[in-house]
Amino acid sequence: DYNLFTNPTHFQDFSGYQEDNRVADGGVQAERLPVNGFGDIKSTLTGPGGYLSFSNPPPPPGSTQDPASQTCAVPPSFCPKSRYRTLDGSCNNPLRPSLGMPQTPYQRLLPFNYYDGISQLPKSVTGEELPNVREISITVFPDKPLIDPKWNLNAQQWGQIITHDMSLTAGNPQSHRNPIVCCDDEGVLASDYKTNPKCAPIVIPPNDPIHGPQGTQCMNFVRTGTTRDRRCTPANAPAQPLSSVTSYMDLSLVYGNSERQLQSIREFRGGRLLTILRNGREWPPQDPNVTMTCESAQSPNEPCYLTGDIRVNQNPQLTILQVILLREHNRIANKLAAMNPWWSDETTFQEARRIHVAQIQHINYYEYLPIFLGLENMLKNKLIYRGVHSHVSDYNPQVDPSVLDEHATAAFRHFHTLIRGYLHLITEDRQLAGYARLSDWFNRPLLLELDNIFDKLTLGLTFQPQGFSDRFWDSEITQFLFRRNQTFGGDLRATDIQRGRDHGLASYIDTRAACGLPVPRSFQDMTDFIPKKSVDLLETLYSDVRDVELVVAGSLEVNAHGAQAGPTFLCILTEQFYRTRVGDRYFYENGDPEVAFTLSQLKSIRRGASMARILCDNADNIQFMQPRAFELVAAGNTPVPCSRLPSIDLSLWQDERRHFG
Numbered sequence: 001d002y003n004l005f006t007n008p009t010h011f012q013d014f015s016g017y018q019e020d021n022r023v024a025d026g027g028v029q030a031e032r033l034p035v036n037g038f039g040d041i042k043s044t045l046t047g048p049g050g051y052l053s054f055s056n057p058p059p060p061p062g063s064t065q066d067p068a069s070q071t072c073a074v075p076p077s078f079c080p081k082s083r084y085r086t087l088d089g090s091c092n093n094p095l096r097p098s099l100g101m102p103q104t105p106y107q108r109l110l111p112f113n114y115y116d117g118i119s120q121l122p123k124s125v126t127g128e129e130l131p132n133v134r135e136i137s138i139t140v141f142p143d144k145p146l147i148d149p150k151w152n153l154n155a156q157q158w159g160q161i162i163t164h165d166m167s168l169t170a171g172n173p174q175s176h177r178n179p180i181v182c183c184d185d186e187g188v189l190a191s192d193y194k195t196n197p198k199c200a201p202i203v204i205p206p207n208d209p210i211h212g213p214q215g216t217q218c219m220n221f222v223r224t225g226t227t228r229d230r231r232c233t234p235a236n237a238p239a240q241p242l243s244s245v246t247s248y249m250d251l252s253l254v255y256g257n258s259e260r261q262l263q264s265i266r267e268f269r270g271g272r273l274l275t276i277l278r279n280g281r282e283w284p285p286q287d288p289n290v291t292m293t294c295e296s297a298q299s300p301n302e303p304c305y306l307t308g309d310i311r312v313n314q315n316p317q318l319t320i321l322q323v324i325l326l327r328e329h330n331r332i333a334n335k336l337a338a339m340n341p342w343w344s345d346e347t348t349f350q351e352a353r354r355i356h357v358a359q360i361q362h363i364n365y366y367e368y369l370p371i372f373l374g375l376e377n378m379l380k381n382k383l384i385y386r387g388v389h390s391h392v393s394d395y396n397p398q399v400d401p402s403v404l405d406e407h408a409t410a411a412f413r414h415f416h417t418l419i420r421g422y423l424h425l426i427t428e429d430r431q432l433a434g435y436a437r438l439s440d441w442f443n444r445p446l447l448l449e450l451d452n453i454f455d456k457l458t459l460g461l462t463f464q465p466q467g468f469s470d471r472f473w474d475s476e477i478t479q480f481l482f483r484r485n486q487t488f489g490g491d492l493r494a495t496d497i498q499r500g501r502d503h504g505l506a507s508y509i510d511t512r513a514a515c516g517l518p519v520p521r522s523f524q525d526m527t528d529f530i531p532k533k534s535v536d537l538l539e540t541l542y543s544d545v546r547d548v549e550l551v552v553a554g555s556l557e558v559n560a561h562g563a564q565a566g567p568t569f570l571c572i573l574t575e576q577f578y579r580t581r582v583g584d585r586y587f588y589e590n591g592d593p594e595v596a597f598t599l600s601q602l603k604s605i606r607r608g609a610s611m612a613r614i615l616c617d618n619a620d621n622i623q624f625m626q627p628r629a630f631e632l633v634a635a636g637n638t639p640v641p642c643s644r645l646p647s648i649d650l651s652l653w654q655d656e657r658r659h660f661g
């Protein structure tokens, strides 16, 4: 047994959540069944601040802690002291400088489940193939427009921003066609799809109601780049999928993941990022390769943006938030430069970046995550603190900040369920002015620059409800994803399930066991935490309960009390965001003098940073916003003049000592 988790407290928590969910036999079952791993938790809480201390257990074979495995990223040989984080995340942890860098493996809570132990997609315990992923998608995740009564589309959309800050499967271009063709544009299987090790095309079942009649055979699916492809691990060790971006919550989607990437988007004046002025507003610079990056664009002159993240143009609402984050950097930089004209471009840039990252971390932890992970759950597990008036120095160099595969490939993708297929265009007086169909605008940001649409889309984000966190998925992403002017397109749910297999994720029941949750031995047992109707569907698809996949069943659990996911995904999400916090030496609340904000600056960030204010300050001309901008407009959260919303007092960064520049 080894200790999978860095945060020992949340095992108790989930039993509480289970009761809240009226799972009658949960506790009893936990005692009856042998639960893997956690009879023996070695972690203990010590120290006045509740610092974690634990001895590192022996690593599982093939894990990234295994001496046999190496990182694919090359860390610098020397880590200079710095008040600013590096672009590529190196040296955040000076003792292990490559932690969190691009091109390092996803970490994992459970061992690989590859069929051959090295890289083959998992199979059923019977030795047969697992059920067809497209069939699972059609059967278990159909479209039904159930909406959230409380949270708006901005809550959904901000989740994608956090995702893009933290991970990106290596070798997956996403913004354009994959040059590796396992299934061509006509839906015909490539001749080498069985022998090409990069190929795992999604095969269309004959009874597919959409693609069957078209005669489509398949959807393209290219496997994630791994340590094995790049020869970073021995040939007989499990292939570890790599992520191409820094795992830190560091706004890498704004600033890029290397100095080189940053060069192409920096203005090199006044600490600013590069922008193009059109119609009196700032837009990101143009991507040099429009037809490739924005493949739905109908002319190379259409806007197609270049930012720190290659996915920026993927959908209109994502692009709106990327533009807003870019403008926010320049807003801060302009103020700092005006106050401190003796600062160099570099100092102004780094100080603006540092403030920007801090405020986004604050919004993420105190405004966004409590909606999805539950406020009490976050407090109990020390992801956030209530009523703290000082720094919180919980940085722990033992904690690996890498993104967990179970998080990126299963748990956080569950929130694809929140996506709405038709985006509302809303006016300042909160009237519906029209719709934009999502699949008309994938990879085509032109929409944002059409007549006043930017503000209408932004107000739509805050006024339109998000989809409910359930098993119903919008057909815009299950039948029409990236359809590129064709009638039909890809299926994001089928892709997520296939990606789980591609990465060899452990099964649903093993993951429950690792989380210390009751382990079902039969489909019948599952009805304790998954509605019977869904369990029945699973039983029609899977021949054995041990085959049931994390990506699939995790999304079917009844949501835990106060959260937007079931207990298994909540366990993973909680662990991830704990690691993201305490594994980041530059986390904005940290009091380490090398990186810390002054106490008054920190207090101002806590008081003044809000989603509402960021939207107000950076949309084209929005004058009113509800204070809690992830929440629908309702009594107690009605729009107020932007000027009445709190803001960060940037005068606290006035540098009278003139020693920075």
Ligand code: HEM
Pocket: 156, 157, 158, 159, 160, 163, 167, 168, 169, 172, 174, 243, 314, 315, 407, 408, 409, 412, 413, 415, 416, 419, 477, 492, 495, 496, 499
């Ligand atoms: C319209 C909105 C969205 C679209 C079109 C979209 C589409 C996609 C696509 C195409 C992928 C890559 C699939 C693959 O090849 O494996 C992906 C990955 C992912 N998505 Fe979304 N997504 C959206 C919103 C969201 C939201 C709201 C969240 C979470 C709150 C999210 C979380 C993730 C995660 C965690 C990944 C894996 C990231 C990685 O490690 O590469 N997405 N999404």
